[in-house]
Amino acid sequence: NFMLTQPHSVSESPGKTVTISCTGSSGSIASNYVQWYQQRPGSAPTTVIYEDNQRPSGVPDRFSGSIDSSSNSASLTISGLKTEDEADYYCQSYDSSNYVVFGGGTKLTVL
Amino acid sequence: QVQLQESGPGLVKPSQTLSLTCTVSGGSISSGSYYWSWIRQPAGKGLEWIGRIYTSGSTNYNPSLKSRVTISVDTSKNQFSLKLSSVTAADTAVYYCARDGGPGGIFDYWGQGTLVTVSS
Numbered sequence: 001n002f003m004l005t006q007p008h009s010v011s012e013s014p015g016k017t018v019t020i021s022c023t024g025s026s027g028s029i030a031s032n033y034v035q036w037y038q039q040r041p042g043s044a045p046t047t048v049i050y051e052d053n054q055r056p057s058g059v060p061d062r063f064s065g066s067i068d069s070s071s072n073s074a075s076l077t078i079s080g081l082k083t084e085d086e087a088d089y090y091c092q093s094y095d096s097s098n099y100v101v102f103g104g105g106t107k108l109t110v111l
Numbered sequence: 112q113v114q115l116q117e118s119g120p121g122l123v124k125p126s127q128t129l130s131l132t133c134t135v136s137g138g139s140i141s142s143g144s145y146y147w148s149w150i151r152q153p154a155g156k157g158l159e160w161i162g163r164i165y166t167s168g169s170t171n172y173n174p175s176l177k178s179r180v181t182i183s184v185d186t187s188k189n190q191f192s193l194k195l196s197s198v199t200a201a202d203t204a205v206y207y208c209a210r211d212g213g214p215g216g217i218f219d220y221w222g223q224g225t226l227v228t229v230s231s
Contacts, residue, residue, distance in 0.1 A: 001174075032214075032215060033215050035217050035218075037158075037218070043223075044207055044209075044221035044222065044223055044224055045158065045218070045221060046221075047217055047218070047219060050217040051215075051217075056219075090157065090158055092158075092218075094214055094215065097171075098171070098214035098215075099160070099171060099173065099174070100148070100160035100163075100173075100211075101160070102157060102158040102159065102160060103157070104157045105157040105158070
């Protein structure tokens with residue numbers, strides 16, 4: 001079964017840059033688009049990156065996404081960290097049957 | 112602006128069937144090339160995709176849940192529904208419905224989520 005693995009948690013200071021990784025278990029992560037969702041406590045997830053590196057309107061350009069085929073990983077980078085960025089972040093892609101797969105989520109702490 | 116709202120019992124007994132409905136407003140469930148998905152999240156844990164339906168009635172289910180899941184659509188009511196049979200405490204979670212861009216697409220609109228607890 002195709003799986004996406006994320007670090008359980010990351011932390012960084014306001015104003016700094018943080019990168020969250022999402023590693024595919026098999027195949028090429030570049031074969032299907034990767035999305036990133038932000039989830040604040042008590043709320044539904046919202047999209048911050050889609051199609052590997054595209055930002056929905058309203059998402060600041062401090063958020064960026066990328067794919068590294070050599071490590072079979074996707075990354076979400078948040079620069080100029082703000083306390084409001086503190087949330088859980090989930091990567092999402094598809095397996096070989098085009099079924100949805102979510103990463104386990106990463107808790108971002110901005111301290 | 113598309114809005115989704117989950118509804119259904121908040122408490123289900125073990126071995127029974129969980130039933131939820133998602134009502135879509137602000138647009139027709141039949142318009143555009145969209146799928147409609149159910150996703151769940153146990154307390155303190157990650158997101159798990161349950162399955163999706165296209166307005167034609169075509170469905171895809173998470174293989175780990177496939178034997179217990181049925182998703183259906185009622186275009187006349189602009190609703191789609193989830194049935195999960197033979198539930199156990201492990202099915203206790205917040206259940207979300209979401210508009211799904213399909214393979215390669217994104218979940219762009221989500222309901223607020225509804226907590227379903229499985230307990231006697």
